[in-house]
Amino acid sequence: MSGRSVAIVGGASTKFGVRPATWSELAQEVGAGLFRAMPELRADDVDSLFLGAAEPERFAFQSHVAPLAAEQMGLRPHRILQRTELACASGQSAIRSAYAAIAAGLSDVAVAVGVEKMNLPSMAEANSAMGCVMDRAWDGPHGATAPPFFAMVAQRHMLEYGTTEEQLAAVSEKNHRFANSNPNAQFFDKTFPRDKLLRLPVVAPPLRLGDCSSMTDGAAAVVLAAEDRVARYTDRPAWVRGTGQYSDFHNLANAGSLTDWPGLRHASRRALDQAKIRVTDLDLAEVHDCFTISEIIEYEALGLCAPGEGGAFAADGRGDLGGDLVVNPRGGLLGCGHPLGATGISQALEVFQQFAGTVPPARQAPDPEWALVHNLSGSANVHSVMVYQRGGAA
C-alpha cells in the first residue's frame, strides 16, 4: 500500500427493507444517523463525498445524484464529489475511491455513502432495472436477470461437485440467523430454519425464495479519514490494508466456467498480499451472498476450502461462530436485503463495529483483527475486495 494510511472512523445505516420513503428521504435519514452516531464530526470536516448508487435513473428517475445526496445529508464537499456505479458493488466502489483519494492526498476526510430505492409500485419495472445490469441488447431480450443466471451457476455446481439444496439452505439459515441480531436488517424479525427454507417456493430452479437476496430500500454511510485525522474521531479505527478488483467479461456468453470465479481469486490475492496476510489470518469476512450459491463459491475462490468443497464448508458451520472464521455476521445480503449501492457500505460498517466490539454477542466475532469485504457485481463478472485491520498505529 502506497500513499497515506486511511481508516474508517465511523458510520451509520438506515433500516433496510420495504421502506415508505423516497430516495432523497433515505439520504436524509442516513445523514441524520451519521451525525448522531459521530457527534464529533462537523459537516465542514468532510471535504469529499463519494456516492454509491447503482440505478437511481431506473428506480427513482433521478440523475446527478451525488450533489443531491450531499444536499440531503447536509454536506458541502469542496474537493471531490462524485458518484460511483458498479451495479451491486457500487458501495464498495465509493469506499475504494474515497480511500484512493485520501491516500493520494486529494482528500483528508471523505464520506462514502450508498443509497438505493428499489421497491416500486410496479415490480415488473424494478425487475427491468435489474435486467439492464446484464448486456441489455443480447442477454436482456431473453429475460436475463440475476436469479436465472445464479440458478444456472447452482445447477452446474450441483452437477460438477454434488452440492445439495440442504447445503444451500445452510448458508441461508446462518445468514438469516445473524440478521435476527441486526435491527437494520430487512429480515430482522423473521426466522428461517432449514426445513422451512427447503419448503419455500422455487423462484428460478434450483433456487428457492430463501436462496435469493431481496429488492431492498436502504442507505448506509461511513467516514474515511487520513492517518493524521483519525484520532479526532475514534480510537477504534478500521485501517484499509489491502484492496483488489478484477473484471473479466460482461456478456453471459463469455462467462466460461460458471463455478470457477478466477476474478475473485485474483482480486482477493492482491488485497491479501497488500495486507501481507494469508486468508487463514482472517477473523471475519463480509462476502457477497446475493444468492446462497454465491457464498459457497466464494469460500472456494477465497481459498478457505478446495474447489467443490464450499457446500460442505457451509454445512459444517466453518463460516459460522465457532468455525474457521465468521462469514457475514451482519446477516448478509440474504438477511439484510440488498439495496445495491448501500450494501458494500453496510458491510464495511459491520467490520468497523465488529472491530469496535459494538455488535450484539449473537454475531460478534471473537476479538477480530483482520476482516475482508467482498462484492461481486452483475453476473459475478467483476469482483471487488478490501482488507481491513483493527485499531493500532497507522
Place this chain on the structure above:
Amino acid sequence: MNGPVSRRRPGATLSPPAPAPEAPPVPAAERPAAAKTTERRPFLLDFFPLETARDTRLSRFYDRLREGHLSTTRCPKDGQLLWPPRTACPQCHSEELEWVDLPAQGRIYAFSAVLAGAPIGMEADVPFAVGLVDLDGVPLRLFGRIEGAPWSALRVGETVRVESYDVDDSRVFYRFRVAP
C-alpha cells in the same frame, strides 16, 4: 402488459452454416406476422434492440436472422469468433470484421427458468426457460430462451435448435427450441 409482442408464435428454424447445404430461408410471406401494435412499452423499458441500419451498425445480424440464419462477426486477422457481434476486434482493434453464419444446433450446458420476477413486458411469458447452449462445432456458448418443453423436462446435454421469431415493429430475435 404483453400486447405488442408475439413471442409465443412458432419461429423459423435456422439452417446450419456453409459449407453444409443450406435449407432455403423461410419466405417472408410464410413467416408469422407480428401482432398489431396497440400498446407499446416505453423505449427505455424495451429490451429488444433497434435493428435497422438507421440505428445500428450491426443491422446485418438482424437482416440475416430474418433470412433464417444466426450469424456473428469474426476478425480476419485473429480468426476469432466474436460474440456478441461487434464493430471492432477486442484483440487487435481492427474495425474490418467479417460476418459468418453460425451452426443452428447445440447442446444445453446449463438451464433454469423464470417462475417469478420477470421484467416488464415479459410477465405473460412466465414460466419460461432460459439456458446456456454450446453451439455445435464452434467455441461459442450462447444464452437464450428455450422453448418446446417445460423447464422441468429439460436436461443438461440435450440438443436444441436455434430459431428466429418475430417481435413487434418488424423486429426479429433468436431463441432455442428443443429438438424434436
